[in-house]
Amino acid sequence: MKHVVCLCLLVMTGSPLIMNAQDSLIPEPSDTTAVAGVKKTKEKGPTFTYVRVGIDLSKVVSSALQKQYDVLEFQADVYYKKDLYFAAEFGTGNSLVENNYLKYKSHNTFISLGLDKTFFGKDFRGDFDNAFVGLRYGLGLINRGEAGYAIHDTVWGNTQGLIPAEHFIAHWLELTGGFRMELIKNIFVGWNVRARTFINPKKFEKLPPSYVAGYGRGDKNSNFGYNFYVLYGLGKRR
Amino acid sequence: MRNDSMSFSYILFALCTGLLFMSACSQNSVCLEPQALAMRGGFYTKDTANNNQDTLLVNANLRFGSGYSFYENLKNISKFSFPLSQAQDTVVAIFQSDSTSVAANTIDTFQLIYSRELHFISVACGYQTKFSLQNALTTNHVIDSVLIAIPDISNDSKEHLKIIVKK
Numbered sequence: 006m007k008h009v010v011c012l013c014l015l016v017m018t019g020s021p022l023i024m025n026a027q028d029s030l031i032p033e034p035s036d037t038t039a040v041a042g043v044k045k046t047k048e049k050g051p052t053f054t055y056v057r058v059g060i061d062l063s064k065v066v067s068s069a070l071q072k073q074y075d076v077l078e079f080q081a082d083v084y085y086k087k088d089l090y091f092a093a094e095f096g097t098g099n100s101l102v103e104n105n106y107l108k109y110k111s112h113n114t115f116i117s118l119g120l121d122k123t124f125f126g127k128d129f130r131g132d133f134d135n136a137f138v139g140l141r142y143g144l145g146l147i148n149r150g151e152a153g154y155a156i157h158d159t160v161w162g163n164t165q166g167l168i169p170a171e172h173f174i175a176h177w178l179e180l181t182g183g184f185r186m187e188l189i190k191n192i193f194v195g196w197n198v199r200a201r202t203f204i205n206p207k208k209f210e211k212l213p214p215s216y217v218a219g220y221g222r223g224d225k226n227s228n229f230g231y232n233f234y235v236l237y238g239l240g241k242r243r
Numbered sequence: 244m245r246n247d248s249m250s251f252s253y254i255l256f257a258l259c260t261g262l263l264f265m266s267a268c269s270q271n272s273v274c275l276e277p278q279a280l281a282m283r284g285g286f287y288t289k290d291t292a293n294n295n296q297d298t299l300l301v302n303a304n305l306r307f308g309s310g311y312s313f314y315e316n317l318k319n320i321s322k323f324s325f326p327l328s329q330a331q332d333t334v335v336a337i338f339q340s341d342s343t344s345v346a347a348n349t350i351d352t353f354q355l356i357y358s359r360e361l362h363f364i365s366v367a368c369g370y371q372t373k374f375s376l377q378n379a380l381t382t383n384h385v386i387d388s389v390l391i392a393i394p395d396i397s398n399d400s401k402e403h404l405k406i407i408v409k410k
Binding site (some may be wrong): 102104105106107154155156157158159160161162164166210211212213215224 | 274278279307308309313325326327328329330331334361363365366367368369370371372
């Protein structure tokens with residue numbers, strides 16, 4: 006099943022390469038039992054033996070291409086058992102609003118914690134290529150600097166003023182789903198999409214930060230985002 | 244981990260989808276909401292039962308703004324609108340019932356007193372000022388009275404002020 010999905014995804018990209026995935030599989034060495042004629046893999050031994058840590062390249066690229074925000078986001082996950090991973094994202098970011106009506110800066114750090122559940126079984130020992138869905142709780146600590154505003158009025162004249170700096174604590178929930186694959190030994194790439202919603206949206210009704218690292222646009226109570234991670238894995242594969 | 248050809252295809256897939264998402268999620272920072280809110284009003288006369296009736300002005304002028312440098316010519320219409328000052332709590336407007344005449348008995352001055360509240364619109368548009376009318380004063384050459392119909396002025400099309408003119 007996994008290979009059918011992978012093949013479909015590859016056809017979508019227009020790749021002419023057709024592969025026989027089975028040829029590349031490493032045979033399952035041991036630790037199997039025969040149940041009604043079907044070999045089923047069993048996992049034994051300690052959990053949390055394989056960890057991946059990586060960086061979101063999409064944020065590195067998008068931060069370099071525009072000046073509205075400058076964000077670094079990292080991910081770590083650890084394989085628990087069967088189809089479950091514990092995952093965490095963390096990072097930091099600065100954002101700038103500078104237009105005809107507003108000018109202010111913001112800074113935030115964040116951490117989000119949750120679980121990923123993969124769709125497909127392992128084809129061979131240590132196979133971590135998979136599609137997944139996940140759930141996260143996110144926490145962001147935000148400092149918005151003093152903001153200058155201007156109200157344009159051609160009749161009575163323009164008005165200007167200052168809004169004092171403010172600290173926010175943001176809580177959000179997010180659903181995520183995507184795909185991760187091992188490019189070369191212990192080096193993984195993967196993308197995912199995310200749907201997020203603030204748990205405490207009222208905090209952001211008055212002059213929110215324009216961009217919150219880990220969440221996205223601070224002026225939206227819910228939004229969609231994406232990540233493109235490169236990860237390094239270490240530990241013992243099961 | 245797969246063989247080389249499969250890895251290449253995977254990379255291609257991942258890059259294409261990544262670029263797709265990046266291009267689809269660009270930030271939108273266009274301001275589509277006006278910063279300056281308009282106060283709306285209408286001219287009325289009293290009928291025999293003392294009810295307010297819409298009345299069309301033949302050719303009147305309404306002057307407002309700094310130094311009364313802005314005006315709205317009201318020709319065969321009964322409705323008007325103009326913004327309030329965002330820096331003061333009162334504005335004065337001049338009603339010239341006949342735009343061709345400067346005779347004192349055809350001109351009235353009315354004063355609007357209000358409170359202001361700064362209201363955040365969006366990151367793209369910044370702030371606007373919302374107003375709440377508190378009192379209206381007028382001279383009485385042509386105008387009989389000025390009534391506050393709806394005190395709160397926000398981004399809507401309601402009529403906030405009724406100016407009753409003498410018959």
